[in-house]
Amino acid sequence: MFAWATLSSRAPGARVPRSAADQPPPPTEQSGERNSVTLGPRDRLIGELHIDGDVRLGGTIEGQVEATGDVEIDDEAKVTASLAGRDVNIRGHVSGHVTARKRLTVAKSGSLNGDVRVARLVIQDGASFSGNVSMGAAAVEAAPKPQPVVAPEPTPAVALPQSAAPQPAAPQPAAPPAPPKTAPAPAAARDGNRAPVERGGGKPDTGKAKGPVTSPPKGKPKR
Amino acid sequence: MDVQEAVSQSTPVGAAEEAKRDGLRKFTMGPNDSLEGKLTYEGHVTVDGRAEGEFRVTGNIDVAPGAKVKALLEASNVTIRGEVEGALNARDKLILGKNAKLSGDIHVRRLQIEDGASLNGHVRMGDFEQQGSGG
Numbered sequence: 001m002f003a004w005a006t007l008s009s010r011a012p013g014a015r016v017p018r019s020a021a022d023q024p025p026p027p028t029e030q031s032g033e034r035n036s037v038t039l040g041p042r043d044r045l046i047g048e049l050h051i052d053g054d055v056r057l058g059g060t061i062e063g064q065v066e067a068t069g070d071v072e073i074d075d076e077a078k079v080t081a082s083l084a085g086r087d088v089n090i091r092g093h094v095s096g097h098v099t100a101r102k103r104l105t106v107a108k109s110g111s112l113n114g115d116v117r118v119a120r121l122v123i124q125d126g127a128s129f130s131g132n133v134s135m136g137a138a139a140v141e142a143a144p145k146p147q148p149v150v151a152p153e154p155t156p157a158v159a160l161p162q163s164a165a166p167q168p169a170a171p172q173p174a175a176p177p178a179p180p181k182t183a184p185a186p187a188a189a190r191d192g193n194r195a196p197v198e199r200g201g202g203k204p205d206t207g208k209a210k211g212p213v214t215s216p217p218k219g220k221p222k223r
Numbered sequence: 224m225d226v227q228e229a230v231s232q233s234t235p236v237g238a239a240e241e242a243k244r245d246g247l248r249k250f251t252m253g254p255n256d257s258l259e260g261k262l263t264y265e266g267h268v269t270v271d272g273r274a275e276g277e278f279r280v281t282g283n284i285d286v287a288p289g290a291k292v293k294a295l296l297e298a299s300n301v302t303i304r305g306e307v308e309g310a311l312n313a314r315d316k317l318i319l320g321k322n323a324k325l326s327g328d329i330h331v332r333r334l335q336i337e338d339g340a341s342l343n344g345h346v347r348m349g350d351f352e353q354q355g356s357g358g
Contacts, residue, residue, distance in 0.1 A: 103338070123336035125316070132345045139343075 041076045247282045
C-alpha cells in the first residue's frame with residue numbers, strides 16, 4: 001500500500017512537465033514578449049489599428065486593422081474592415097479585404113465577404129465565404145496596403161450631445177477642433193466597401209479568373 | 224480517337240461498380256484515360272488522367288490526385304484532389320483536398336478547403352434556386 005502511494009505520488013509529478021510540453025502552450029507564453037491586444041465583445045473600434053503583435057477582436061470593428069502578428073476574430077465579432085496579418089483566423093462575421101501573409105482560416109462559425117490575398121487558405125465545412133481569392137506568396141507580396149473599408153466620418157463636435165462625447169475636461173468647452181474640410185467622407189466610400197457579390201453573375205467563364213486581380217483603389221480618402 | 228477509347232475502357236469499370244451506394248451509376252476514368260468533350264451523366268463521375276471540356280453530372284464528381292482537368296464542372300458534390308482549371312458549380316458541397324489546385328470561378332452551397340490546397344478565382348456561396356439533386 002505504502003509503495004503504491006509513493007509510486008502514485010511520483011507518477012503525476014513526473015508526468016506533468018511532459019504532458020505540458022506536448023500541449024501547445026497558451027498563445028501568450030508562446031509569443032513571449034510579443035504584444036497582444038484584445039477587444040472584447042462589448043468593445044467597439046471605428047478607425048485604423050496598427051499593432052506590432054497579435055490582435056484578437058470580439059466586438060464591432062469598422063475601418064482597418066493591421067498586425068505584424070496574428071489576427072483572431074472571435075465568434076461574436078462583427079467586423080467591417082480590411083484585415084492584414086500573418087495568420088488570420090475568422091470565427092465571426094467579417095466583411096472586407098483580408099490579407100494573410102501566412103494562412104487564412106475561416107472556421108465553421110465564421111463568415112467572410114470580401115476579396116482575400118493569402119499564402120494558404122483553410123475553409124472549414126459550414127463556413128461561409130464569398131469573394132475573390134488570390135493565392136500564393138506572390139499574391140501576398142503584391143497586396144496593396146489595405147485601405148479602410150469604411151472611412152471614418154468626421155462628425156462636427158458641435159452636433160454631438162454632451163453626454164455622448166467622453167471628452168477629457170477641456171478648458172474651453174465650445175472649441176471643437178475644426179473638422180478638416182478636405183476629408184468629408186463621401187457616401188460613395190461607404191457604398192463601395194464591398195461590391196455586391198451577385199454582380200459577378202453565374203457565367204461559366206473559364207478563362208476569366210486567371211491572374212491576380214488588382215482591385216482598383218476606390219474612393220481614396222484625401223488627406 | 225482517344226476519346227472513344229477512354230470511354231470504352233472505362234465503361235466496364237463503371238458498370239462493375241454500378242448501383243453503388245445511393246443506387247447511382249458510376250463512371251470511372253483511370254490515370255491513363257483521357258476525355259475531351261462534353262459529358263452529361265446521370266450518376267457519379269471519377270476523373271483521373273486528363274480531361275477537357277464540360278462535365279454536367281447529377282451525382283458527384285471526384286478528381287483524383289494527379290489528374291489534370293480543364294473543364295467546366297457541374298455536380299452535386301465535387302471533391303478535388305488533383306488539378307482543375309475552369310468554372311465550377313457544386314449544388315451542394317465542394318471539397319478541396321490538401322494537394323488540390325483549382326483556378327476558376329466557383330459557385331457552391333458549401334465549401335471546405337483543407338490546408339495546403341490552392342485556389343485562385345472568385346468564390347460565390349449560396350443556394351441554387353433551380354434543380355435540386357432530389358428533384
